[in-house]
Amino acid sequence: xxGQMVLIGAGxxxxxxxxxxxxxxxxxxxxxxxxxxxxxxQRPPLSKEFLQGKANPQDLWSVAPEWYAGHDVTLELxxxxxxxxxxxxxxxxxDGRKLGANAVLIxxxxxxxxxxxxxxxxxxxxxxxxxxxxxxxxxxxxxxxIIVGGGLIGSEIAASARAMGAAVTMLEAMQAPxxxxxxxxxxxxxGAIHAENGVTLRCGVAVESIAETSAGVVVRTGTGExxxxxxxxxxxxxxxxxxxxxxxxxxxxxxxxVDEFCRTTAxxxxxxGDVANHYHPLFDRRMRVEHFDHxxxxxxxxxxxxxxxxVKYEDPHWFWSDQYQHSLQYAxxxxxxxxxxxxxxxxxxxxxxxxxxxGRIAGAFGVNRGGDIMVVKSLLSGRVAxxxxxxxxxxxxxxxxxxxxxxxxxxxxxxxxxxxxxxxTRAARSGQVQEGSVxxxxxxxTEVAIARLNGRAYALHNLCTHLACHLSSxxxxxxxxxxxxxxxIFDLASGEPINPPATRAVRTYPVREIDGxxxxxxx
Numbered sequence: 001x002x003g004q005m006v007l008i009g010a011g012x013x014x015x016x017x018x019x020x021x022x023x024x025x026x027x028x029x030x031x032x033x034x035x036x037x038x039x040x041x042q043r044p045p046l047s048k049e050f051l052q053g054k055a056n057p058q059d060l061w062s063v064a065p066e067w068y069a070g071h072d073v074t075l076e077l078x079x080x081x082x083x084x085x086x087x088x089x090x091x092x093x094x095d096g097r098k099l100g101a102n103a104v105l106i107x108x109x110x111x112x113x114x115x116x117x118x119x120x121x122x123x124x125x126x127x128x129x130x131x132x133x134x135x136x137x138x139x140x141x142x143x144x145x146i147i148v149g150g151g152l153i154g155s156e157i158a159a160s161a162r163a164m165g166a167a168v169t170m171l172e173a174m175q176a177p178x179x180x181x182x183x184x185x186x187x188x189x190x191g192a193i194h195a196e197n198g199v200t201l202r203c204g205v206a207v208e209s210i211a212e213t214s215a216g217v218v219v220r221t222g223t224g225e226x227x228x229x230x231x232x233x234x235x236x237x238x239x240x241x242x243x244x245x246x247x248x249x250x251x252x253x254x255x256x257x258v259d260e261f262c263r264t265t266a267x268x269x270x271x272x273g274d275v276a277n278h279y280h281p282l283f284d285r286r287m288r289v290e291h292f293d294h295x296x297x298x299x300x301x302x303x304x305x306x307x308x309x310x311v312k313y314e315d316p317h318w319f320w321s322d323q324y325q326h327s328l329q330y331a332x333x334x335x336x337x338x339x340x341x342x343x344x345x346x347x348x349x350x351x352x353x354x355x356x357x358x359g360r361i362a363g364a365f366g367v368n369r370g371g372d373i374m375v376v377k378s379l380l381s382g383r384v385a386x387x388x389x390x391x392x393x394x395x396x397x398x399x400x401x402x403x404x405x406x407x408x409x410x411x412x413x414x415x416x417x418x419x420x421x422x423x424x425t426r427a428a429r430s431g432q433v434q435e436g437s438v439x440x441x442x443x444x445x446t447e448v449a450i451a452r453l454n455g456r457a458y459a460l461h462n463l464c465t466h467l468a469c470h471l472s473s474x475x476x477x478x479x480x481x482x483x484x485x486x487x488x489i490f491d492l493a494s495g496e497p498i499n500p501p502a503t504r505a506v507r508t509y510p511v512r513e514i515d516g517x518x519x520x521x522x523x
Contacts, residue, residue: 002027003102004028004029004030004100005021005026005030005103005104005105006031006104006105007030007031007033007105008084008104008107008108009032009033009106009107009108009241009273009275010033010034010036010039010040010077011041011107011109011273012042012043012292012299013107013109013272013296013298013302014032014034014040014299015032015062015063015299016062016295016296016299016300017105017302017303018063018068018073019063019067019498020299020300020303021303021306021307022071024303024304029072029074030071030072031073031074032068032074032075033076033081033091033099034076034077034079036078036129037077037078038129039077040061040062040063041057042501043127044292045059045060045501046060046126046128046131047126047157048156048160048322050136051126051132051157051160051161052160053164061503062500063500063503076093079093079094080093080094081094081244082094082247083244083247084101084244085098086248086266089104089268089269102268103306103307105269105302105303106244106245106250106256106264106270107271107272107273107295107302108240108241108243108275109274109275110238110290111127112126112131112234112239113234114234115148115207115210115236118210120211120212122216122231122232123210123212123217123231123232124232125234125235126233135157135233138230138231139164139231140166141165142165142166143229144166144167144228144229144230145168145229145233146170146219146227146231146232146233147169147233147235148219148235148236149173150171150177150191150201150203151177151178151235151236151237152319153235154235155178155190155194155323156323157233158194158199159197159324162197162198162324163324168198169199169227170200170201170202171205171207171219171221172202172203173205173206174187174203174204175187175203175204176188176190176203177191177194182365183337183340185340186340189367191203193323193324193326197324205223206221206222207219207220207221208222210232215228216228217231219232240256240274240275240277240288242255242256245264248269249266250266250269254277254288255271255274255276255288256277257277258271258272258276258278259278259279260278260313261305261311262278262298262301262313263305270305272299273295273298274290276288276298278298281314282316282381282383283333283362285335289317291317291319292319292487292500292501294318296500297499301315316380317331317332317333318331318487320370326349326367326368327368327370327485328365329365329369329373330363330364331363331376331380332362332363332364332376332380333362334355334357334363336357336362337355337357338356339388340355341353341356342354343372343391343392343394349368350367350368351366351367351369352376354376354386354391356386359385360386361376361379361380371484372398374475375399375401376398377475378475384401423521424510424519424521425443426519427520428450428517429516429517430513430516430518433450433451433518435455436452436453437452438451438471438475438476440470440472440473443509443520444522444523446522447462447463447470448462448509448520449470449471449474449481450511451476451492453476453492457513458481458492458493459510459511459518459520460490460507460508460509461506461509463506464485464486464506465488465502465504465506466483466486467485467486469483469485469486471483476492477489479492479498480498482499486501486502487499487500488500490502490505490506495508509522
C-alpha cells in the first residue's frame with residue numbers, strides 16, 4: 001500500500017495515529033500538519049510536572065523527535081489548514097499549498113474557552129505549551145492565584161500551585177469541584193482534599209467579571225464581592241476546533257460528528273480525539289471526550305479504519321489526575337445513575353465509588369484505587385451485571401466478577417539459582433500465568449512482570465519507566481502491557497512504549513517454556 005495519509009492537528013491523537021499506521025504496516029507517506037511550532041506533545045504534564053518545574057519541553061514529546069524521520073513522517077509545523085477538498089481529498093493550506101491524500105484525519109483538538117472581556121498579562125489559560133511556559137514564569141511562592149473553574153484543569157493547577165508555595169483561591173459555580181462528572185456527594189470529597197491542602201475553596205460562586213488593575217487582578221462575583229489576586233487562571237473548558245470541518249462542509253455539532261468507525265459525513269475523511277463527537281456503542285450514545293487516553297486510543301482506531309479496516313471504537317473511557325499525594329482515576333461514562341456504591345474508606349482517601357445504572361456499572365471514580373479502576377474497565381467492556389453488596393465488600397476480589405478462573409494475586413519467586421537452563425532461570429510454572437494475565441516474579445533478585453498473550457509468555461522489568469509503578473498490577477491488552485497508574489502501554493516483545501506518557505522502553509528478557517515451566521534470562 002502506497003500513497004499518503006494527512007493528519008490535521010499536531011497533537012497526541014495524530015501522533016498516536018501515525019504510530020498505529022506504521023505498526024500496522026502502512027508504507028506510504030504520512031504528513032502531520034499543525035499550527036503550533038512544536039512537534040506533538042503530551043498535555044497532561046502541563047498542569048502538573050511541567051508547571052512545577054519538574055519537567056522540560058523535551059520530556060513532553062508524544063514520541064521521540066527522531067522517530068518521525070526514522071519512519072518517513074513529515075511534520076508541517078506552524079502551518080494552518082483551511083479546508084479539505086471533498087472530491088479529491090487534497091488538504092488545502094493557508095499558504096496555498098495542497099497536500100494530496102488517500103485519507104485524511106482531522107484531529108484539531110480544542111481551544112481554551114475564553115471569559116468575555118478578560119485580558120491582561122496576569123490573566124491566564126492553560127491549553128498549550130506556550131500557555132504553560134507563561135504561567136510557570138509568573139507562579140511563585142507567596143503569590144495569590146485565583147482559579148476560575150473547579151474542573152479537572154483547575155483542580156490540577158490548584159494542586160501544583162500549592163506545591164509551589166502559592167496561595168490559591170478556587171471559585172466554582174457548581175456546589176462542588178467536578179460535580180458535573182462525579183455528582184455533588186463525591187465532588188465534595190474532592191473539594192475537601194483541596195481544603196486539606198490549604199486551598200480556599202468557594203463553591204456556588206458565579207463570576208461576573210475579571211479585570212487587571214494596578215492593584216492586581218480583580219474578580220467580581222454575582223453577589224457583588226471582589227476578590228483580588230496576583231494572577232488568575234480561567235479553566236472553564238474548551239471549545240472544539242471545527243473550522244476545518246465547517247469549511248469542508250462536514251457535519252458538526254458539539255464537535256465533528258463521527259460514527260463508531262471515526263468516519264465523518266465526508267468519505268475518506270475521519271476525525272478523532274477532543275474534536276470528535278463520536279457514537280460509542282458501549283454506552284449507546286454520542287459523546288465528546290477530552291481525555292488523554294481517549295485521544296491516544298481514538299487516534300489508533302482511526303488509523304486502522306483509514307487503512308480500510310472496520311474496527312469499532314468502543315474502549316471504556318478512562319482518565320486520571322495526580323493531585324497532592326493522591327491518584328484520582330475515573331472509568332466509564334455516567335451522565336445519570338440510580339445509586340452510588342462506595343467501596344473502601346472515603347475518610348482515609350482510599351476508595352472507589354461505583355455509579356450504577358440498571359444493575360450495571362456506568363462509571364467508577366477511585367482515589368488511590370488504580371487496580372480497582374482497571375477491573376472496572378473490564379466489567380464495562382463485558383457489560384457485566386453486578387451486585388451492589390459485592391461491590392461494597394472489601395473481602396470480595398473484584399476480579400472474580402470477570403471470571404472465576406482468573407489467576408490469584410500471589411507473587412512468585414524463582415525457586416533456586418540451581419534451577420537453570422544455561423543462562424535461563426526457572427521463574428514460574430506455566431500454569432501460574434494464564435492467557436491474558438500478568439504476574440510478578442523475582443528472578444535472580446530482579447522483579448519481573450511475566451505476561452501471556454496468544455499462548456506465548458513474555459517477561460519485562462516490573463517497573464514502568466514513567467513513574468516506576470508495578471507493571472504486574474496492570475493489564476494485558478492490544479498486544480501490550482498497560483500500566484494501571486497513567487495508562488502507558490509497552491509492547492510485550494520489545495518493551496517499547498506504544499502509548500504515552502512513558503517515552504522510554506522498559507527492559508525485556510528472553511523467555512523459554514520447557515516441560516511446563518517458564519524460564520527467564522535476566523543476566
